[in-house]
Amino acid sequence: MKAIAKKCLKAGFVGLVLLLLYAPILLLAVYSFDKTNLIGQFRGFSFEHYINLFTDQNVLGMIGNTLLLAVVAACLSTLLGTAGALGMYYSKKRVKGTMTALNQIPVINAEIVTALALTVTFVAVRIERSWFTLIIGHMVICTPFVVLSVIPKLKQMDGSLYEAALDLGASPFKALLTVVLPQIVPGVISGFMLAITLSLDDYIVTMYTRPTGFETISTYVYNATTKGNAHTAVTLSSFWALTTIIFLIIVLFVVCSNLVGRKKKEEGK
Amino acid sequence: MKIPRFSRKTLCIPYGVFLVFFVLVPMLVILFYAFTDSAMHPSFENFIKFFSDLTKLSTIGYSLVIALVTTVVALLIAYPVAYILARSNIKKKYIVLMLFVLPMWINFVLRVNALRELFNLLAQADGLEMIASSNYFKTIFGMVYDFLPFMILPLYTTMMKIDRSLYEASADLGGSGFTTFTRVTLPLSMPGIMSGVTMVFLPSMTNYVVSDMLGNAKVTIIGKFIYDYFGNDWHMGSMIALVLLVVVFLSTWLTGGFKAEENVRGTNL
Numbered sequence: 001m002k003a004i005a006k007k008c009l010k011a012g013f014v015g016l017v018l019l020l021l022y023a024p025i026l027l028l029a030v031y032s033f034d035k036t037n038l039i040g041q042f043r044g045f046s047f048e049h050y051i052n053l054f055t056d057q058n059v060l061g062m063i064g065n066t067l068l069l070a071v072v073a074a075c076l077s078t079l080l081g082t083a084g085a086l087g088m089y090y091s092k093k094r095v096k097g098t099m100t101a102l103n104q105i106p107v108i109n110a111e112i113v114t115a116l117a118l119t120v121t122f123v124a125v126r127i128e129r130s131w132f133t134l135i136i137g138h139m140v141i142c143t144p145f146v147v148l149s150v151i152p153k154l155k156q157m158d159g160s161l162y163e164a165a166l167d168l169g170a171s172p173f174k175a176l177l178t179v180v181l182p183q184i185v186p187g188v189i190s191g192f193m194l195a196i197t198l199s200l201d202d203y204i205v206t207m208y209t210r211p212t213g214f215e216t217i218s219t220y221v222y223n224a225t226t227k228g229n230a231h232t233a234v235t236l237s238s239f240w241a242l243t244t245i246i247f248l249i250i251v252l253f254v255v256c257s258n259l260v261g262r263k264k265k266e267e268g269k
Numbered sequence: 270m271k272i273p274r275f276s277r278k279t280l281c282i283p284y285g286v287f288l289v290f291f292v293l294v295p296m297l298v299i300l301f302y303a304f305t306d307s308a309m310h311p312s313f314e315n316f317i318k319f320f321s322d323l324t325k326l327s328t329i330g331y332s333l334v335i336a337l338v339t340t341v342v343a344l345l346i347a348y349p350v351a352y353i354l355a356r357s358n359i360k361k362k363y364i365v366l367m368l369f370v371l372p373m374w375i376n377f378v379l380r381v382n383a384l385r386e387l388f389n390l391l392a393q394a395d396g397l398e399m400i401a402s403s404n405y406f407k408t409i410f411g412m413v414y415d416f417l418p419f420m421i422l423p424l425y426t427t428m429m430k431i432d433r434s435l436y437e438a439s440a441d442l443g444g445s446g447f448t449t450f451t452r453v454t455l456p457l458s459m460p461g462i463m464s465g466v467t468m469v470f471l472p473s474m475t476n477y478v479v480s481d482m483l484g485n486a487k488v489t490i491i492g493k494f495i496y497d498y499f500g501n502d503w504h505m506g507s508m509i510a511l512v513l514l515v516v517v518f519l520s521t522w523l524t525g526g527f528k529a530e531e532n533v534r535g536t537n538l
Binding site: 010013014017018020021022023024025027028031039040066080081083084086087088090091092095099102103105106108109110111112113114116117118120121124136139140143147171172173176197200201202203204217218221222225226236239240242243246247250251254258 | 275276277278279280281282283284285287288289291292293294295296298299302346349350353354357364365367368369371372373374375376377378379380382383384385386387389390393414417471472474475476477478481482486491492495496499503506507510513514517518521
């Protein structure tokens with residue numbers, strides 16, 4: 001009896017925390033189908049917010065900007081970070097140590113300090129804010145995480161395989177590409193995913209390095225809620241629809257990857 | 270001219286150059302600005318002004334208190350969750366863990382916005398106005414809400430590594446449930462506590478998106494403070510950024526560093 005009560009208590013606690021985590025998202029999901037853009041009373045079912053989301057040029061522009069920025073920044077960070085991690089791993093101790101230390105700086109530094117340091121530097125050398133500064137800013141926060149996810153995979157690797165490839169006549173470049181690279185792919189992928197989420201989420205660095213007039217989802221929603229402007233309410237409610245869609249995509253993705261994982265396991269048996 | 274032969278080490282050159290230009294140089298620029306006056310002459314004026322100004326010091330102290338409360342609350346919620354999950358025998362507990370990480374994939378600002386709408390709704394309800402309209406409560410709640418997974422993940426991974434036979438050994442030797450917890454579980458989960466604390470404490474000191482959006486910009490944390498100063502005085506702004514930098518590096522060093530594999534939003538699960 002006591003054991004059952006304990007079990008219920010445990011499940012109840014975990015459930016309560018989960019409920020708290022999901023309550024705001026579920027609230028938005030429900031009201032994204034409301035006619036009005038007021039939360040509190042459901043006044044009638046409608047797809048208006050969803051239609052707005054997919055027809056409003058401003059909103060579509062922001063979503064496009066956010067995605068384009070994340071993809072470009074994550075791809076460049078993954079390239080730079082993977083090459084960097086490989087180079088660091090095979091370098092002499094001093095080079096390796098210095099680069100590891102420098103790599104840690106953006107990881108532990110506050111984003112606001114990273115953003116301001118970059119801004120001041122750009123101003124000092126008279127570089128105008130543009131896509132260039134924006135992408136550099138995002139690369140500064142993303143690349144260190146790519147390096148940190150690739151390095152452990154390099155450490156796990158059997159070093160003699162590369163030597164074997166060279167002995168069998170492969171050029172160093174070919175050996176790297178066909179022997180080393182395939183073994184660190186999981187690290188590269190998780191680094192890329194991490195870079196994507198960091199870039200998608202970012203507000204502070206974007207705010208300081210973006211060209212004038214450039215808006216991402218983060219900068220727009222932040223400015224609309226803290227400063228407010230005339231047509232805010234309409235557009236903000238289309239972001240409720242967006243939140244709901246993102247949430248559904250994630251749930252679907254997790255369910256699918258679980259199903260695929262299970263299928264693979266069964267086939268393995 | 271001799272074409273240099275490809276070597277694995279050369280791969281670190283692009284990232285090395287990138288780190289020097291966009292990480293090292295900006296940090297030096299901040300250092301330079303912090304110790305110069307508006308005429309760019311070397312000066313300790315900002316340093317003295319900062320440490321003799323009570324309002325500045327109290328803002329910092331107050332920001333530390335908010336971060337501390339956030340961290341303690343997050344730890345008190347996350348520890349039981351991680352403990353229950355790590356010790357439970359249910360199949361597929363990674364799915365439950367995944368549920369805690371899922372919301373992290375929704376854009377950070379959109380998530381905070383969802384919480385804001387929830388608070389607006391609660392503020393209309395009887396008896397809850399007091400809580401739902403307190404800027405401090407909302408800020409701390411929002412930070413716990415957003416950074417909770419950063420606390421749960423490292424705790425869960427360390428607890429999963431604890432050898433289960435240690436619990437049995439403790440019980441066999443006559444240890445009560447409580448003794449087993451204080452003498453076995455708690456000491457062995459210390460590394461997880463340390464990384465979780467670092468990962469929640471640092472952003473709660475600096476990420477002003479939450480305090481601005483939920484605290485109606487009435488709650489000033491160090492991050493916001495730097496932002497405000499950069500509007501008019503880069504030299505003082507750099508000095509505060511420098512102080513923050515020292516605080517951040519000290520606390521990371523004291524808590525035993527930052528482990529990248531634990532900051533991964535479940536991409537490694």
